[in-house]
Amino acid sequence: xxxxxxxxxxxxxxxxxxxxxxxxxxxxxxxxxxxxxxxxxxxxxxxxxxxxxxxxxxxxxxxxxxxxxxxxxxxxxxxxxxxxxxxxxxxxxxxxxxxxxxxxxxxxxxxxxxxxxxxxxxxxxxxxxxxxxxxxxxxxxxxxxxxxxxxxxxxxxxxxxxxxxxxxxxxxxxxxxxxxxxxxxxxxxxxxxxxxxxxxxxxxxxxxxxxxxxxxxxxxxxxxxxxxxxxxxxxxxxxxxxxxxxxxxxxxxxxxxxxxxxxxxxx
Amino acid sequence: xxxxxxxxxxxxxxxxxxxxxxxxxxxxxxxxxxxxxxxxxxxxxxxxxxxxxxxxxxxxxxxxxxxxxxxxxxxxxxxxxxxxxxxxxxxxxxxxxxxxxxxxxxxxxxxxxxxxxxxxxxxxxxxxxxxxxxxxxxxxxxxxxxxxxxxxxxxxxxxxxxxxxxxxxxxxxxxxxxxxxxxxxxxxxxxxxxxxxxxxxxxxxxxxxxxxxxxxxxxxxxxxxxxxxxxxxxxxxxxxxxxxxxxxxxxxxxxxxxxxxxxxxxxxxxxxxxxxxxxxxxxxxxxxxxxxxxxxxxxxxxxxxxxxxxxxxxxxxxxxxxxxxxxxxxxxxxxxxxxxxxxxxxxxxxxxxxxxxxxxxxxxxxxxxxxxxxxxxxxx
Numbered sequence: 001x002x003x004x005x006x007x008x009x010x011x012x013x014x015x016x017x018x019x020x021x022x023x024x025x026x027x028x029x030x031x032x033x034x035x036x037x038x039x040x041x042x043x044x045x046x047x048x049x050x051x052x053x054x055x056x057x058x059x060x061x062x063x064x065x066x067x068x069x070x071x072x073x074x075x076x077x078x079x080x081x082x083x084x085x086x087x088x089x090x091x092x093x094x095x096x097x098x099x100x101x102x103x104x105x106x107x108x109x110x111x112x113x114x115x116x117x118x119x120x121x122x123x124x125x126x127x128x129x130x131x132x133x134x135x136x137x138x139x140x141x142x143x144x145x146x147x148x149x150x151x152x153x154x155x156x157x158x159x160x161x162x163x164x165x166x167x168x169x170x171x172x173x174x175x176x177x178x179x180x181x182x183x184x185x186x187x188x189x190x191x192x193x194x195x196x197x198x199x200x201x202x203x204x205x206x207x208x209x210x211x212x213x214x215x216x217x218x219x220x221x222x223x224x225x226x227x228x229x230x231x232x233x234x235x236x237x238x239x240x241x242x243x244x245x246x247x248x249x250x251x252x253x254x255x256x257x258x259x260x261x262x263x264x265x266x267x
Numbered sequence: 268x269x270x271x272x273x274x275x276x277x278x279x280x281x282x283x284x285x286x287x288x289x290x291x292x293x294x295x296x297x298x299x300x301x302x303x304x305x306x307x308x309x310x311x312x313x314x315x316x317x318x319x320x321x322x323x324x325x326x327x328x329x330x331x332x333x334x335x336x337x338x339x340x341x342x343x344x345x346x347x348x349x350x351x352x353x354x355x356x357x358x359x360x361x362x363x364x365x366x367x368x369x370x371x372x373x374x375x376x377x378x379x380x381x382x383x384x385x386x387x388x389x390x391x392x393x394x395x396x397x398x399x400x401x402x403x404x405x406x407x408x409x410x411x412x413x414x415x416x417x418x419x420x421x422x423x424x425x426x427x428x429x430x431x432x433x434x435x436x437x438x439x440x441x442x443x444x445x446x447x448x449x450x451x452x453x454x455x456x457x458x459x460x461x462x463x464x465x466x467x468x469x470x471x472x473x474x475x476x477x478x479x480x481x482x483x484x485x486x487x488x489x490x491x492x493x494x495x496x497x498x499x500x501x502x503x504x505x506x507x508x509x510x511x512x513x514x515x516x517x518x519x520x521x522x523x524x525x526x527x528x529x530x531x532x533x534x535x536x537x538x539x540x541x542x543x544x545x546x547x548x549x550x551x552x553x554x555x556x557x558x559x560x561x562x563x564x565x566x567x568x569x570x571x572x573x574x575x576x577x578x579x580x581x582x583x584x585x586x587x588x589x590x591x592x593x594x595x596x597x598x599x600x601x602x603x604x605x606x607x608x609x610x611x612x613x614x615x616x617x618x619x620x621x622x623x624x625x626x627x628x629x630x631x632x633x634x635x636x637x638x639x640x641x642x643x644x645x646x647x
Contacts, residue, residue: 103612118296121300124303131364131367131368134368137367148612164329167295198359198363199328199360
C-alpha cells in the first residue's frame with residue numbers, strides 16, 4: 001500500500017499483514033491499514049468484504065490468523081490481560097445494532113463503565129452519564145428508559161454515549177448512520193465531527209453512507225480483493241482505476257452525494 | 268496521558284480583589300471524584316464578580332468540562348471561553364459540553380411512598396397479574412382448540428414434518444432421562460415401603476405400593492414435571508426469541524397464523540409424546556421397585572409379576588394415563604403463551620422462560636390433586 005499522506009503522522013493503529021480465514025474461506029490476505037491520530041478514517045467495501053471482521057480483529061474480539069495489530073505502538077497479542085484491558089479502555093466501540101444492555105436503563109448503560117473502570121460512585125457516574133447522553137444529543141426524557149423502548153436513532157445515540165463514557169482516544173463506529181433518517185444521519189455525522197474536534201478522537205468508521213464519506217471523512221480506505229485496495233483522501237480514492245471503486249463513487253448515488261457535498265461547501 | 272505534576276483543583280484566592288477562582292491541573296475523569304468534592308465545597312462562596320483564572324488548566328476531558336460547566340454556569344463559561352487563553356481543543360470541548368448541557372437538568376426524583384402503601388400496591392399488582400394471566404391462558408387454550416378443530420378437516424394443512432420433529436425433540440430425546448429418573452424413584456418408593464411395611468409384617472405389599480403409586484400418580488406426575496422443566500422452557504425460549512427477532516410479526520404480515528404454524532405442532536407433539544413417556548415412566552418405575560424387591564425383600568421377579576397381575580386392576584393404569592393428555596396440552600399451551608408474551612429484550616426471554624416452568628409445574632400439580640379427588644369420589 002502506498003503511503004498517501006504527505007506529512008508523516010503518528011499512527012495510533014497499525015495493522016500489518018492481517019489474514020483472516022473462516023475455514024477454507026479467506027476474508028483478508030496480507031492486509032495493511034493505519035489509523036492516524038485525530039483523523040476520521042472511513043472503511044468502505046462491498047457486503048461481505050470483511051469490514052466488520054477487520055474491526056473485530058483490531059479491537060481484539062477476534063485474533064487474526066496471521067499478522068499483527070499495534071495499538072499506540074504496542075502489539076496487543078503479546079501483552080497480559082491487565083495491560084490489554086488498560087489499552088481497551090481507550091477504545092470506544094459503537095456496534096451496528098447498538099448492543100446496549102437490555103436489562104439496564106440508558107443511564108445505567110453509560111454509567112456502567114464509569115463505575116467499573118473509573119471507580120466513581122453510582123450517583124457521580126449517573127450524573128456524568130447524563131452529561132454524556134446530552135453530549136450525544138439524547139433528550140433527558142430517554143435517560144430512564146430501557147433500550148427496548150427506544151427508536152433506532154436514539155439507540156445509536158445512547159450507544160455512542162456509552163462508547164464515549166471513558167473519553168476514549170479511538171472511536172470505532174460500525175455503520176453509525178445505517179437505519180437513520182437523512183436528518184438524523186446528517187446530525188449524527190455532524191456530531192461525530194464535533195466530538196472529534198472537541199475531544200481529539202481518532203475515528204475508525206465503517207459505512208455505506210456516501211454522504212458521510214463526502215462530508216466528514218479525512219481518509220477513505222477501500223476494502224476489496226481481500227486487502228486495502230487504496231487508502232487516501234476521497235478525491236484521490238475516487239480517481240483510482242478500479243471497476244468497483246469507479247462504480248461505487250461514480251454511480252448515480254455517488255454522483256448525487258458528491259454534488260450535495262460540493263454544493264454544501266460552496267454555500 | 269501522563270498526569271501533570273500539579274494537583275488538579277479549584278481554589279478560591281481571596282487575597283486579591285476581586286477574588287479569583289483558580290482552575291489548576293488536569294480536569295479529567297481520573298480526578299473526577301476529588302474535583303467534584305472541592306467544587307462542591309466552593310459552591311456559594313463566589314459570585315459573578317469573582318475572576319476566573321483558567322491559565323493553569325492542564326488536560327481536559329468531557330468529565331472535567333461538565334464539572335466546569337456546573338461550577339461556573341454555562342453563561343459564564345461561554346463568555347470565558349471567548350476571552351481566556353485556552354488551547355483550541357479545550358475551547359472546542361468546553362463549548363460542545365456547555366451547549367449540550369444547557370437543556371440538560373437532573374430530573375426530580377419522585378418522593379418515596381410509605382412501605383405500607385408499597386406493600387399494598389404490590390399485592391394489588393400481583394393479584395391483578397394473576398387474574399390477567401388466568402384470562403390469557405384460558406383465551407389461549409380456546410384459540411388453540413379452535414385452530415386445531417378448524418385444521419382437523421383440512422389434511423392439506425397438517426404440518427406432519429413439524430409435528431414429527433417436535434415429537435423427536437420432546438419425546439424421544441427425553442426418554443433416557445425420564446426412564447432413569449422414574450427407575451430411581453421407583454427404587455426409592457420400594458425401599459420406603461419395605462421399611463415401613465416390615466413393621467406390620469406386610470412387606471409383600473411393597474409390590475402393591477409401587478404399582479399403585481406409579482400407575483396412578485408418579486408415572487404421569489414425574490413425567491409431566493420433567494416435561495414442564497424441559498419442554499415448556501424450550502417452547503418459551505424458541506417462540507420468545509422469534510418474537511424478539513420480529514419473526515412472529517413477519518409470520519403475521521405474510522398472512523400466516525402463528526398459532527397454526529408454531530403452536531399447534533408443538534401441542535400435538537406433546538399430546539403424543541407425553542402419554543408415551545408416561546407409559547415408559549410407569550414401566551421403569553415398576554422395574555425399579557421390582558429390582559429392590561428382588562434384592563432386599565426376596566420377592567423374585569416371577570412372584571412380583573404374578574402379584575402385580577392378581578392385585579392391580581387395569582383401571583389404575585387407565586386412570587394414570589388419562590391425565591397425560593391434559594397435562595401435555597396445558598404444558599404446551601403455557602410454554603407457547605409465555606413465548607408470545609416476550610417483549611424485545613434478552614432479559615424478557617429469561618423472565619418468561621422461568622415463568623413458564625413455574626406456571627406449568629404449578630398447574631400440573633394442582634390439576635393432579637383435583638384429579639385424585641375426582642377419581643377417589645368416583646371410586647375408580
